[in-house]
Amino acid sequence: xxxxxxxxxxxxxxxxxxxxxxxxxxxxxxxxxxxxxxxxxxxxxxxxxxxxxxxxxxxxxxxxxxxxxxx
Numbered sequence: 441x442x443x444x445x446x447x448x449x450x451x452x453x454x455x456x457x458x459x460x461x462x463x464x465x466x467x468x469x470x471x472x473x474x475x476x477x478x479x480x481x482x483x484x485x486x487x488x489x490x491x492x493x494x495x496x497x498x499x500x501x502x503x504x505x506x507x508x509x510x511x
Contacts, residue, residue, distance in 0.1 A: 445454035452468060
């Protein structure tokens with residue numbers, strides 16, 4: 441199970457109410473903006489990898505993928 445929330449005045453304040461038994465061990469992991477990758481960062485190894493593709497592929501990708509007739 442996972443809970444999220446900000447740190448306020450040095451204390452973690454969870455976004456949703458939760459009930460944990462006294463003494464329950466927990467782990468807190470800071471999530472910083474620098475650790476979040478953009479889509480371009482996540483897919484950098486495939487961006488631009490396609491060659492010799494139709495110029496209208498973005499517009500008509502379903503037609504090419506599923507074999508619908510082209511106008």
